[in-house]
Structures are given as C-alpha cells and as structure tokens.
Amino acid sequence: MAHTHTEDKGNQNRLLAAFIVTAVFMVAEIAGGLLSGSLALLADAGHMLTDTAALLMALLAVHFARRKPSTRHTFGMLRLTTLAAFVNAIALLVITVLIVWEAVRRFMHPEPIAGGVMLVIGVAGLFANLFSFWLLHHGSEEKNLNVRAAALHVLGDLLGSVGAVAAALVIMYTGWTPIDPLLSILVSLLVVRSAWALLKESLHELLEGAPSRLDVEKLTKMLKRGIPEVRNVHHIHLWQVGEKPVMTLHVQVIPPHDHDALLHRIHEYLHEHYQIAHATVQMEYQHCEEADCMLSAESAGHAHHHH
Structure with a gap:
C-alpha cells in the first residue's frame, strides 16, 4: 500500500505543477489570440482549457x-476518475465543433492577424507544453487513465503550439492569413482523435465492460488447463473499478480433499496470471444445468455433446 501511496503523491504533485503551467498559459493564449486576431491561438487556448480541466479532474x-471505501461506496470513489475522463472527452468534442465552425467562418471572411504577437505567444506556449508533457510523462501514467488522458492532451497542445508558431511565421513572411483557420482545424482534428479514444475507454468502463486486456474465453481455458481439478467455469462477471479488475465466477470442480487449499490455488492463479486481486469464486461439485451456464463457450460445447 505504501508504494501506491507515494506513487499517488508523486502523480498528484506532477499533475498540480502541470495544471498551474497550463492554466497560466491558457490565459496567455486567450489574450494573445484576442490581441493578434489569431484563431489558431484561440483554438490552442480552447485546447488548453480542456487540458486545464483534464488536469483539474x-x-x-x-x-x-x-x-x-465506506458502507455506501464499497469501492471507494474510484469510479470518479472514469467519470472525469468521460466528461472531459465530451467537453473536448464540443470545443472542437466551436473552433471548426469559427474556422469555416474565417475562410469566408478573412480577418487581419498580427503575426508577431502570435509568434511570441506560440513559442512561449510551446515551452510551457514541453514542460508539462515532461512532468506528466515521468508519472506512472501507463497505469492511470487520468494521468494518461492529461498527457495526451498536453501532447495535442504541443502540436497545436508548433502549428501556431508555423502559422505565425507564414503570416509574417507571406501575409497569407488563411493558414490560421486551416491550422486551427488541424489542431481540432488532433483533439478529436484523442477525445474519441478517451470517450470509448471511459464509457466502456462505466458500462461495466471487461478490461480490454483480459480475454474471458481464454481465461476460462487457461484456468482449466492450469488447475486440473477445475472442470468447468461459468457465470463469469468481469469489470473494472478505477484501475482494478474485479471478478466473480462459478467453478465446477472435482470434489477436493481440501476445499480451502483448492480455492486458494484458484485465487493465486488469477492473481498471478491476470493480476486479479479481487475475485469471488463459488465452487460447485455438480454440473451446472441452468440456461445461464451456456454463456460459457465450454459448457455450450458440453451441452452440444449431450444432445
């Protein structure tokens, strides 16, 4: 437990630092966008707003x-992280629509843009994003959906800032202003890509989907192969809370000499091979005849042979 606590603390400090940096630069970009008349900067600021929200969440x-955990929330508040990621993804999509709408309007009626101001803000934003990304990338972000979401955002921002700098240079040297709305649309596409992935992942978890890295059918087969006493596995329910997979299953076994030892072996197997620390196993000696048992491919196979 101590290990995850310090890791959490580290994550929290990194997130906090990234949050402050991003919030400050979001304000700078909004000011810069309004002063210079650049939509690419505003798009990037919109992007940074969702970033700031992402980091806050x-x-x-x-x-x-x-x-x-309490008696009312037996899993604690772990799902909150998933809900945060979900809300965040939707916010990203909404902002993208607004930016693209404005970009299309700008193509019809080009507006003057102050390239110099745009360049200064763009370069500053680039460094801010590099710093934030570096901060988050040193977190244990592979495991944490939220830190990963935040890092994804910042990466998108980084590309957004590069775009803003490029657009500023084009405007300063050629005076071709349509590059600005064009780039704001490109930034938006990047945002949509990360938002969509985030939306799918968080929704899957909210709908009690099985963690994508776990294949239930394969798990069933491996459990039977790994523990000879196990004859059939059914009524499997597998879902995820926060970062933890949770599982309930019924196992039909050959009546053992030592019930508890076998149960312990099943738990050990699930923990060792699938990192499932929290499994509820119901052991049964009779063959399961309920219709629900046919849910498992194996017992469906057995049923077939009986016919």
Missing part, C-alpha cells in the same frame, strides 16, 4: 481515489 480523481 485528474487531480480531484487522485484525491478521491485515496478515500477509504
């Missing part, structure tokens, strides 16, 4: 994930 999520 990730911060709150880390905070809530530490809360101890």
Whole structure:
C-alpha cells in the first residue's frame, strides 16, 4: 500500500505543477489570440482549457481515489476518475465543433492577424507544453487513465503550439492569413482523435465492460488447463473499478480433499496470471444445468455433446 501511496503523491504533485503551467498559459493564449486576431491561438487556448480541466479532474480523481471505501461506496470513489475522463472527452468534442465552425467562418471572411504577437505567444506556449508533457510523462501514467488522458492532451497542445508558431511565421513572411483557420482545424482534428479514444475507454468502463486486456474465453481455458481439478467455469462477471479488475465466477470442480487449499490455488492463479486481486469464486461439485451456464463457450460445447 505504501508504494501506491507515494506513487499517488508523486502523480498528484506532477499533475498540480502541470495544471498551474497550463492554466497560466491558457490565459496567455486567450489574450494573445484576442490581441493578434489569431484563431489558431484561440483554438490552442480552447485546447488548453480542456487540458486545464483534464488536469483539474485528474487531480480531484487522485484525491478521491485515496478515500477509504465506506458502507455506501464499497469501492471507494474510484469510479470518479472514469467519470472525469468521460466528461472531459465530451467537453473536448464540443470545443472542437466551436473552433471548426469559427474556422469555416474565417475562410469566408478573412480577418487581419498580427503575426508577431502570435509568434511570441506560440513559442512561449510551446515551452510551457514541453514542460508539462515532461512532468506528466515521468508519472506512472501507463497505469492511470487520468494521468494518461492529461498527457495526451498536453501532447495535442504541443502540436497545436508548433502549428501556431508555423502559422505565425507564414503570416509574417507571406501575409497569407488563411493558414490560421486551416491550422486551427488541424489542431481540432488532433483533439478529436484523442477525445474519441478517451470517450470509448471511459464509457466502456462505466458500462461495466471487461478490461480490454483480459480475454474471458481464454481465461476460462487457461484456468482449466492450469488447475486440473477445475472442470468447468461459468457465470463469469468481469469489470473494472478505477484501475482494478474485479471478478466473480462459478467453478465446477472435482470434489477436493481440501476445499480451502483448492480455492486458494484458484485465487493465486488469477492473481498471478491476470493480476486479479479481487475475485469471488463459488465452487460447485455438480454440473451446472441452468440456461445461464451456456454463456460459457465450454459448457455450450458440453451441452452440444449431450444432445
């Protein structure tokens, strides 16, 4: 437990630092966008706004994930992180629509843009994003959906800032202003890509989907192969809360000499091979005849042979 606690703390500090940097630069970009008349800067600021929100939600999520489970919330507040990621993804999509709408309007009626101001803000934003990305990338982000979401955002921003700098240079040297709305649309496409992935992942978890890295049918086969006493596995329910996979299953076994030892072996197997620390196993000696048992491919196979 101590290990995850310090890791959480580290994540929290990194998120906090990234949050401050991003929030400050978002304000700078909005000011810069309004002063220079650049939509690419405003698009990037819109992007940074969702980033700031993402980081704030990730911060709150880390905070809530530490809360101890209660009798009302037996899993603690872990789902909050998933909900945060979901809300965040939707916000990203909405902002993208607004930016693209404005870009199309700008193509019809080009507006003058101050390239110099745009360049200065763009370069500053680039460094801010590099710093944030570096901060988050040193977190244990592979495991944490929220830190990963935040890092994704910042990466998109980084590309957005590169775009803003490029657009500023084009405008300064050629005076071709349509490059600005064009780039704001490109930034938006990047945002949509990361938002869509985030939306799918968080929705899957909210709908109690099985974690994507776990294949239920394969798990069933491996369990039977790994523990000879196990004859059939059915009524499997597998879902995820926060970062933890949770599972319930019925196992038909050959009546053992030592019931508890076999149960312990099944738990050990699930933990060792699938990192499932929390499994509820119901052991049965009779063959399951209920219709529900046919859910497992194996017992469907057995049923077939009986006919």
